[in-house]
Amino acid sequence: MPRKFGTILAILILFAGCSKTESDKTVLQFWQFWTDPQVKPTVLRLIQKFEQENPEIKVTVTDLTWTNGHEKIVVAFASNSAPDVLELGSDWAPEFSSQNVLMDLSPAVDSIKNRFRMWEPGIFDGKIFAFPWMLDTRVLFYNKDLMSQTGLDPKHPPQTWNELLAYAKKINQPEKQIYGFGANAAERHRLYKKFLPFLWGNGSKILSEDNSSCLINSKEAVEALNFYIELTKFGLLDTQRRLDEAFMQGKIGFVISGGWLLKEIQKNNSPLNFGVVLMPKPDKNRGTPASFAGGEFLVINQKTKHPKEALKLVRFLTRLDNCLELCKAIGTPSPSDTSAIYDEYYQKDPYLKIFQEQLKYSFSPPATPKWVYIEEKIERAIEEAMYDRKTPQQALNDAKVEIDQLLKSP
Amino acid sequence: MRKIGRIALFVFLILVLLGTLFPLIWMFYSSLFSHTISLASLADIFKQKLTLKNYAEVFSQIPFGKFLFNSVFVAVVVTLGNLFFCSLVGYAFARKRFPCKKSLFVSVVLVLMIPVHILIIPLFILIKFFGWYDTYLALIAPWLVSPLGIFLMRQYIEVLPKDLEEAARIDGAGEFKILFRVVLPLCKPALAVVAIQVFLANWNSFLFPFILTSSENMRTVPVALALFQGYQTIDWPRLFAASGLATLPVLILFLFFQRQIVAGLTTGALKQ
Amino acid sequence: MTLILFWLFPLIYSLYLSFTDYTVLNPYPNFIGVQNYLNLFSDPDFLTALKNTSLFVAGTIPFTTIIALFLALIVNQKIPLKDFFRAGFFLPSITSMVVIALIFTNLYSKDGYLTFLCHLLGIPTPEKGFLFSTSTALPSIMLMDVWVSFGYYLILYLAALQAIPQELYEAAEISGASFWQKFRYITLPYLRPMTLLIVLLNTIRSFQIFIEIFVMTKGGPLNSTLTVVYSVYENGLVRFQMGYASAMAYVLFFIIMIFSLLQMKVFGLGKGVEE
Known part of the structure; x- marks a missing residue:
């Protein structure tokens, strides 16, 4: 029996040791849903690019699934261990925006608000909690x-x-x-x-x-x-x-x-x-x-220790060139940036053109x-x-x- | 006459088996297709070109081997742990006297009947508190002892005759020695049931591994399978290929051990 | 014993929560006494869920048990390929439940194979498809559950069958007992402890049916497949009403407990399973 205890103890020590990462960089946790082998590399490439542009920040990416991501996010918020930045589907953006767990983005985005579309689902009590990322x-x-x-x-x-x-x-x-x-x-x-x-x-x-x-x-x-x-x-x-x-x-x-x-x-x-x-x-x-109207939103945890860096990541991911790259990898969504409409990717494709047109008449629930x-x-x-x-x-x-x-x- | 009966029985069995396996055969067959669309009508199904590429892709696009290893490792450790701890606790409940024994045992049994969804948050907080989030420990430690296992072992040990234990005690054997040399060999049937139950429960466990880990390194097979489902779409051929692969180790294990499982359940011989 | 911590702490914590108005994202719950429990019994959805769950349990366990026993008796005979049969019947219980539920969603759909088969045999099919008619949705999921789970219990039965001393059968044969008599007076009594165990395990499992509902119907149509654990999930993790959900879970838990105790009593086995 002592042997079995020994093994368990060894495992214990082993993993207690592993869980520490030593680095003086700011580490951002980012949770996202794009696990498709055709899309994931693009996400990782973007993150890499972000880390090159901001050498003081390191981003850890965690994959969520559509069917059960909600539970994981809820549990994380409930136990104070939510990531710094996370992606929310348009169904969930209003839900979390109204629960007083997300950072108020209004001061940071007021000046650029008009360049992007679909703020509505992330607005609660006049404040903006979710940054529109990709629209569908x-x-x-x-x-x-x-x-x-x-x-x-x-x-x-x-x-x-x-x-x-x-x-x-x-x-x-x-x-x-x-x-x-x-x-x-x-x-x-x-x-x-x-x-x-x-x-x-x-x-x-x-x-x-x-x-x-x-x-x-x-x-x-x-x-x-x-x-x-x-x-x-x-x-x-x-x-x-x-x-x-x-x-x-x-x-x-x-x-x-x-x-x-x-x-x-x-x-x-x-x-x-x-x-x-x-x-x-x-x-x-x-x-x-x-x-x-559906789409993806980026939100920041209210309790994040690195609000500035988190905001940087959100702005980076929603930047037209980056977002466009990701949208193309996924196929059909379009960046929340209004100027994306004029990109020839959407203008040349007969199907995507209809999607762009339809976006003008798309609503989301209150x-x-x-x-x-x-x-x-x-x-x-x-x-x-x-x-x-x-x-x-x-x-x-x-x-x-x-x-x-x-x-x-x- | 007898022979005809046998043949009829055999044919009947084959039919039942076919009915049972139809969805799984379909799953396996579809996993050989290159496109999702092949879930079309019966007629189309035979026109499809068959390929093993989905199986290759499951391994090349995601570290499926690693996930398989994680699943096997976790399930085996948890099963062994259960066999050990559940016998220990079950033995204590069956034979020892200690304060609050009855209410403690009742609470163990009660845990069996609580839906896990309300336990997620407290458990998560606990795991975080220990710093075990996203480690093998989170996947293993909470499950090392299962209420069902304790329940089964206790029920089984309680009705075993005490004479052998007493005899061993007179010979000066320690408690551990009595448990492992005398009691457990008689408990093989119960141990086998615990092993199957725990192994399968762990092998298919999804929610907790999903919530208690985050990195790819710690991912288990059921979590990986869930990732084949997109927002609205399902990558059928690859999902099927992966789930087929996930079934394979257990199937092999079963074929390998089935005589032992079935026999093991009985060598202790039910005490009537 | 310290490992019980992982079970006991969450258990007690959630019991406490069931007396509060805890919503997941609000860290300061108020104690509201038994209000949650009172609300539960005036909540028509919860009562529907209770009814459906009971129907599910009552409608699956007898079939699962009988089929498992029947097939176990057959594959226990000396027939060719019996290992193959055993493995085949066991296969569904080791396949991912989510994948199985997805496959069955397709099988049951209006353009799926089952409808096709029923057409061939001239059996009328529900107009809206099996899973989307209020009268067939729950039975369809029950059927699937029997399909998935009988193999596992079959293996348990097989084990119990091996334990019956062969001499008994031989003695019976000498005294000219019929097949039925042997079954009635030797096999059945010997299988009783295992049957109790199987029914008990199955009761606990069936009362907590969730994944099938989650994947296939999410409680619809018109709540005809709403089960208690699915309600717990919806209330706790979708609507964040964890206090209320915990109360629900505890009600379910009392029901399961009463059922299990009753089963033990009915089978006259209050003390030990193997007695």
């Missing part, structure tokens, strides 16, 4: 072959709600495993992203300007939900991931998806004959082709600490309507009452 949005993907097979002109993809509905109806042949529209089914934390664009496009809003009351049962919102429910009847109901796969297999006529799908199609050399187009508008001369709850209520309402538990009007009425209550409670 969702557009309508359509399968040209399925359109022409059913006598539709693939040169004229749907531009209005009615066109989309009519085309989806025409293409939909579930018995042949061909579906008109790829609709997100009850998928928590994703479903609302598919419905909200229709609501925004129809000129409605979730909350009033001052976030004090809920507007979700407005006439426009009910119209949007009615339309969305109607649309789901002519298509495949599944998770976003499955919908993307089915679209790549040529089983779906139309699907709302993001840059990741474009990248995936190209990566697999898919023979798929597809196109992308702006989101449909409610009608030819009404509403906007609104979409859901930044409030109660968003997780509001989101749940909205998703519940959509599900209730989708599964015929309530009419869209009724479901949204109920959601409004509940959300109003949430807003009033402290």
Whole structure:
């Protein structure tokens, strides 16, 4: 037995010794999500470049996963061991911004604010907590072959709600495993992203300007939900991931998806004959082709010991040339820097051009600490309507009452 | 007649096995494709060109060998640790008298039934406090003794006849000697159950290794597998290749030891 | 014994948290007594989660146990390739659960193989796909769970079967006992301790089902697959309400405890598993 204790003791000492790094450089911890073997080298190269430009700083990079990164970040903040700089997805930026754990960037970025886009998710109480890094949005993907097979002109993809509905109806042949529209089914934390664009496009809003009351049962919102429910009847109901796969297999006529799908199609050399187009508008001369804005944000831990250096890293990563390099490695997102639009990378590519255009009409949900709850209520309402538990009007009425209550409670 | 029965049984088994393995066969087959798209309809599946490139890439693009080593190392150490400590603690609970024995044992059993998610933060704080974050110790130390193991060992030892121990004690054997020479050889079945349970739990453990470590050097296989899932996309062929590779060592271990496992569980012979 | 620290400290800490309004990112929790527990029982989502979890446990354990026992009896015979069969049945339990859940998501989808198979056999399939119809979502996940876990229990049963003294069977054969009689009067009684162990292990595990839900449905559609541990996760780590989540975990924990004790009592084995 003493031998086993000895081994354990040895391991103990060994690793206690290893965990120390001796250096007089400032060490920054940076947590990020780009683990794809095609992208990671670019991240590392950028970090290297940063270290060359700032020889007094050393950056340690830690990889997170999309499915479980959230837990890791939460646990780190809860135990006071969060990194100095970290990347947050657009869903999480408002959540953490409102929790008083991030550094207020306002003083540092006020002067350069106008050069960048998409500050909204990181603003809470008038202060800026998250620096937009890369932007992404969702557009309508359509399968040209399925359109022409059913006598539709693939040169004229749907531009209005009615066109989309009519085309989806025409293409939909579930018995042949061909579906008109790829609709997100009850998928928590994703479903609302598919419905909200229709609501925004129809000129409605979730909350009033001052976030004090809920507007979700407005006439426009009910119209949007009615339309969305109607649309789901002519298509495949599944998770976003499955919908993307089915679209790549040529089983779906139309699907709302993001840059990741474009990248995936190209990566697999898919023979798929597809196109992308702006989101449909409610009608030819009404509403906007609104979409859901996604993207990546960089934030600094409020408790960081090196706020100056951390800010340097954030500014370095969001610098146009660096950010562009990373965006190209990833494929479709574009830098938050407004001048990125003019880069020929986005101008020459017919698909990316649409994405750039769509970004102009992209919104994100209101930044409030109660968003997780509001989101749940909205998703519940959509599900209730989708599964015929309530009419869209009724479901949204109920959601409004509940959300109003949430807003009033402290 | 008997023969026909046998053949029918055999055919039946094959069918059940096929049903069981279908998803895994599919997984293996897809791991030989070059593209994700190959998850298409049945018809397309046979047109695909098969390649071993995903397996090669799993090793060339990420240090998968290192992850495998980490997983094996951690799982083996933890399993050995459990066999040792759980017998020790289980023996103490079964045979010794000490204050609060009952409530202590109850609390051990209770831990079994608490969802881990609420334990993450306190445990993380503890690991940080010891300075073990991102070391093998974080992956090993908290799991060296498992409540389930203690529970099983205690239950098993408690019903063993005491005569042998008494005899050994009269011969002047120390407590450790009694435990390891007399009691444990009788406990092989329980030890085998603990070993399988702990090894598998550790081999598949994801959340804690993910949260308690950060560098690539400390990554285990389940964490590496999770990294094959992107924001919305999954790198199917490589995920499948990697998870196949992750299954392989355990499968080999099983094939190698299965007779021993099954036999080991019984040499102690259940005391009726 | 010091190693218990790793278990006991978190345990007590979280028990304390269940009486506070601790939100993860706020370091100064207030003590609010049993308020969390009171809120729980007026929370319709939690009650749904409890109901679903109980359904899951009740609907999987009997099947898993019976299938494991049945197949163990078969592969315990002298049949060709029995090692191969054993390994095959064991394989799912050593494959990554996340990967399995992902595979099944595809199998179950409306354009997946299972729907295809049902069409061939003329079995009607739910209109929205297996995982997205409120009536089939939970059963689908239960089916998968049985599939994944029976192999492991099969191995445990196999071990118990080896332990039955062969002489008993021989003696029975001489006195002309039928197959059924041998099974009823020799095999079953000998397997009782192992059955209790298996049911116990499985109960504790099934009550805590999480990964499958997390990967496949996240509790949807309309909360039809919401389980307690998934609620704990959503409340604690997504919404930061760790105090509330801890209270939930403790309620679940009491339920599991009562169940386990009950099982031991029912099987008449209050003292020891192997008695």
